[in-house]
Amino acid sequence: MCSKDPRPIFGLVDVNSFYCSCERIFRPELRHRPVVVLSNSDGCIVARTNEAKALGLKMGDPYFKVRNFLEQNGVAVFSSNYTLYGELSHRVGVAIASLVPEWERYSIDELFVKLDGLPEPIIDVGRAIQARVLQWTALPVGVGIGHTKTLAKAAQHASKVWREKTGGVVDLRKPDAVEWLLRRMPVDEVWGIGSRMRDNLARDGITTAWELSQADARAMGRKYSVVLERTIRELQGESCMDLEQTVAPKQTICSSKMFGQRVHTLQGLQEALATYIHRAAEKLRLQRSLCGAMRIGIQTSFHGDGPKYANAATCIPAYPTDDVRQLTKYALQAAEQIYRPGFAYSKAEVLLLDLRKRGEYTQDLFSPSQPERSDALMATMDKINRRWGHDCLRTAAVPLTPDWGMRRALLSPSYMTSWDQLWKVQCR
CATH class of the missing domain: 3.30.70.270 (Reverse transcriptase/Diguanylate cyclase domain)
Known part of the structure; x- marks a missing residue:
């Protein structure tokens, strides 16, 4: 080469x-x-x-x-x-x-x-x-x-x-090696080509990566998308994507899971929401953003014969915040509004919205802002949790061993991150 x-x-x-x-x-x-x-x-x-x-x-x-x-x-x-x-x-x-x-x-x-x-x-x-x-x-x-x-x-x-x-x-840098492989590679194995695009390309007579690489990139871009045009140019050896050294901050942060067991009580739902907010707030602080709005949702399973129910509520904090205590308080209040007894709930969701990067938005002169003591407390909590595990410090609303936790009956030990689950070797 x-x-x-x-x-x-x-x-x-x-x-x-x-x-x-x-x-x-x-x-x-x-x-x-x-x-x-x-x-x-x-x-x-x-x-x-x-x-x-x-x-x-x-x-x-x-x-x-x-x-x-x-x-x-x-x-x-x-x-x-x-x-x-x-x-x-x-x-x-x-x-x-x-x-x-x-x-x-x-x-x-x-x-x-x-x-x-x-x-x-x-x-x-x-x-x-x-x-x-x-x-x-x-x-x-x-x-x-x-x-x-x-x-x-x-x-x-x-x-x-x-x-x-x-x-x-x-090593796929030689032109003959590129051609040999692309001729044998189905088009849907190309990075970024999904099943829908595969079907569209099939109607154009393109079924292999090689045939895609021989297409007119500009014309295909006009017909389908700039993403496909970029893919074709890359297959032709023209670099259109460099390494991404930084990850763009998320515009929303979602934390949501199905329960391992159905939840029937308001307390159970509030515990789940508090747990999900704990995770979401950690991600929020990691990218140095503040949350200006939050949506929480609960739902039953829509399969089977039982009664069905789903509802959600949006909360607006008094000021943009990354303080897990404030976010938890608003979520628990909202849960009280949308909870209905008599249902077997299967899922809860927390969605942090209106995310604002610290130092990159203008505060309202007449509105309160997050106090410095909250910043100091959250920084201390994150430092301790990074050192000893992300559940070491948490709000009192987060249970240690929830009854509704995700079902993981076949979970292997945490060999590398828990002292009481370290790999043990017996010598004979």
């Missing part, structure tokens, strides 16, 4: 079967057994190992429907352990950052990296990343390399499909 090519070099690092691989680290006897991980409240399958895929298990299969099949075929089943996955995701990032000049987290199990200026052959850098992540975290990763983010994503796809031949690292 010519080292004088002025185009940037991107890599995409992806952990193979991330959730399942995290579970296997501390259960080595599962290395060659099929493993699946379930969604919130053990609802459906959201992650599978290759062995589980070979059994015909699909993403989204409801657990209650395939439970007997899983038991009959010796499939190891886990509830989602987001504490464990988050900690290992962080460690993967640390390992990768030790080898590359720039990187961007794309998702919990994927990171884009910039490889410009590193010595050739760049594929050796990919293998070094692979080896270091394995050494530091025991997680297997694939690495795709290309002149654009979209081609790096395609290369990473190839590293999974042809893992034995490639060793999990694919």
Whole structure:
């Protein structure tokens, strides 16, 4: 490969079967057994190992429907352990950052990296990343390399499909390699092409990534969207997306989950709302925003024969705030207004609205603003929770062990973040 090519070099690092691989680290006897991980409240399958895929298990299969099949075929089943996955995701990032000049987290199990200026052959850098992540975290990763983010994503796809031949690292910078792969790649495997766009492109006679790359980018952009135009240009080797060094602040923050058990009382709903506000307020303070409005909602399940009910209320704090005490107070008052007895509630939701970045909005001269003592208290609470766990300090309305908590009957221990659940090794 010519080292004088002025185009940037991107890599995409992806952990193979991330959730399942995290579970296997501390259960080595599962290395060659099929493993699946379930969604919130053990609802459906959201992650599978290759062995589980070979059994015909699909993403989204409801657990209650395939439970007997899983038991009959010796499939190891886990509830989602987001504490464990988050900690290992962080460690993967640390390992990768030790080898590359720039990187961007794309998702919990994927990171884009910039490889410009590193010595050739760049594929050796990919293998070094692979080896270091394995050494530091025991997680297997694939690495795709290309002149654009979209081609790096395609290369990473190839590293999974042809893992034995490639060793999990694919360099997709040579034109003949790009053509070879894109001709064999269905168009809906291209990053950003969903099922609806796939069907639209099929009507235009485009079914492969190669055919899409040969389309007129400007004309397709006018016909469909600027996003598709950008995708085509990236497939053609023109970089249209750089690494995002900072994450844009969210315009809304939502915290919502289905209950593990139906809730019948106002107190139970208020406990759930207080818990969700605790999480949402942490995110709010993390991006240094204040909340100017909040919407809370409750609902029953709309399946089955029981009575149905859903309602919501919007709260306007006296001043924009990130103080969890104030937000909780307004939410509990609103819950009293919309609660109706006699229903089996299945879900509650908190939505923080009208988010304002600190220092970037004009305060009303005649309206109160959040007092400095609230800022100091929230900063202290966040510092303690970062050190000892995000539930160490919380409002009194948040229960320690709620009856309505998310159902996670198959949850693995928090091996890396809880003293009483550390991995134990017995010596004989």
